[in-house]
Amino acid sequence: MAASIDLDVVTPGAVKFQGKVEIVVAPGGAGDLAALPNHAPMLTTLRIGVLRATVADGEKRRIEFAVNGGFMQITPNKCVVLTDMALSAADINIEAAQADARRAAESLAQKHGADDVREREAVAWAAAQLEVARAPHV
Amino acid sequence: MPTLRQLRDRVKSLKNTQQITRAMKMVAGARIRRAELAMKAARPYATAVGDMLRELANGGAKDHPLLQEREVRTPAVLLMTADKGLCGAFNSNLVRSALNTAKTAGPQTRLYLVGLKGRVQLRKSPYEIAEYWPLLGTPFAELGRAVARKVSDDFLAGLVDDVTLVSSRFVSTIVQRPTPVRLLPVSSGEGAVRRSPTQNSYEFEPDTKSVLAALLPKYVEFTVFQALLETQASEFAARLLAMSNATDNAGKLIDDLTLVMNKTRQAAITKEILEIVGGAEALKG
Structure with a gap:
């Protein structure tokens, strides 16, 4: 049996995933990173993006969550993802996300680059959702 | 006769x-179950945040404005009550606990109030009401964020030097206890585990400082959020009994x-x- 690592995806409202996985790929604050079993202890911030993992259940099922920032704590045999929101494809309303993406892109364009952190985050969040839902970007 | x-x-x-x-009793009974579930669902997050803060403290991250202890000139009390009455002494107990805290803190105390009943009962108190939020009408996640942001901003701006959170702790359906907890400055050293240097080799990305800067506001936000959940569960329990x-x-x-x-x-x-x-x-x- 391949080595595995325990993954918890935790939001304030619920534990979105809990189980053994083979690999976790996360949008880390200093660049994307992957965690395999026996990773060195690490605590990192997360950007808005897509969290991926391959479940260690023989079928190698892949799971994906759109996360809007947060934190990830890695120890050799456990990985805890802490985020305000973690949405799987089933949680995402594609039309709403597309509308959000359009609106966010518009308001970002209107800002002309001045103090647009919020807008950039909105665009990234919509894009992450669409990526998880495998819907075309607008 | x-x-x-x-x-x-x-x-x-x-x-x-x-x-x-009887109808109110049944409504409270039904809602208490939901509130309890929400509380339970939030617990893993609490554990995870606490864990991470401890690791940061172990990693030597101690430098952040939200952690800064300073001389307390203006203390503050953040009080959570219900919006509605008919739940026994629930609101009065919370208000009394808040007043006790304010009394020890001093006459300069500023009050931050969540919940209508607290405002009604404290309107004529000698303390200044800095801000008030009604409980109903806003999802708790959002309300918690708004409250945490306002209180943190005031703390960072030096308007208040110490914030005590007075909310109800849900011990059981029978027992709910008004509990004051210090919210700001955050005391992150609490429960830091002393470990051998070999174990204490966490890496931080991008670096300890930015992780701490990102985590602390979340911690405050979540503490407020959790207090809201517990206070609401307590309210239902108190109403059920009453x-x-x-x-x-x-x-x-x-x-x-x-x-x-x-x-x-x-x-x-x-x-x-x-x-x-x-x-x-x-x-x-």
Whole structure:
């Protein structure tokens, strides 16, 4: 049996995933990173993006969550993802996300680059959702 | 001695009251279950945040404005109460706990209030009300974020130097305890585990400082959010108990009054019979 690592995806409202996985790929604050079993202890911030993992259940099922920032704590045999929101494809309303993406892109364009952190985050969040839902970007 | 009619009206009105209290009791009972589930769902997050803060403290991250202890000139109390009454001494207990905290803190204390009842009861208090949020109408996640941001901003701006959170701790359905906890400055050293240097080799990305800067506001936000959940669960529990007692009391009163009513009616009938018999006797004579 391949080595595995325990993954918890935790939001304030619920534990979105809990189980053994083979690999976790996360949008880390200093660049994307992957965690395999026996990773060195690490605590990192997360950007808005897509969290991926391959479940260690023989079928190698892949799971994906759109996360809007947060934190990830890695120890050799456990990985805890802490985020305000973690949405799987089933949680995402594609039309709403597309509308959000359009609106966010518009308001970002209107800002002309001045103090647009919020807008950039909105665009990234919509894009992450669409990526998880495998819907075309607008 | 009240008349039969008066008694009958009284019993009728009691029955109406009892119907209402019974309905409120059942509503509270149903909602308490949901509130308890929400509380349980939030627990893993609490554990995870606490864990991460501890690791950061172990990693030597101690430098952040939200951690800064300074001389307390303006203390503050963040009080959470319910929006509605009819839940026994729930709100009064919370307000009393807040007033005690404010009294020890000093007359400069500023109040941050969540929940209508707290504002109503503290409107005439000597303390300044800095901000008020109603409880209902906003999802707790959002409300928690708004409250945490306002309090943190005021703390960072130096408007307040110390914030105590007074909310209700949900011990069980029977016991809810108003509990003051210090919210700001955050004391992150708490529970830091001393470990051997070999174990204590966490890496931080991008670096300890930015992880801490990102995590602390989340921690404050989540603490407020969790307090909101617990306070709400406590409110329902308090209301369940209060309304259950009210229903029982109404039932007892109805029983007592019904007995008096029956006796009065019986007495009236006996009197009438006596009168008739007396009259008949008189005619015979």
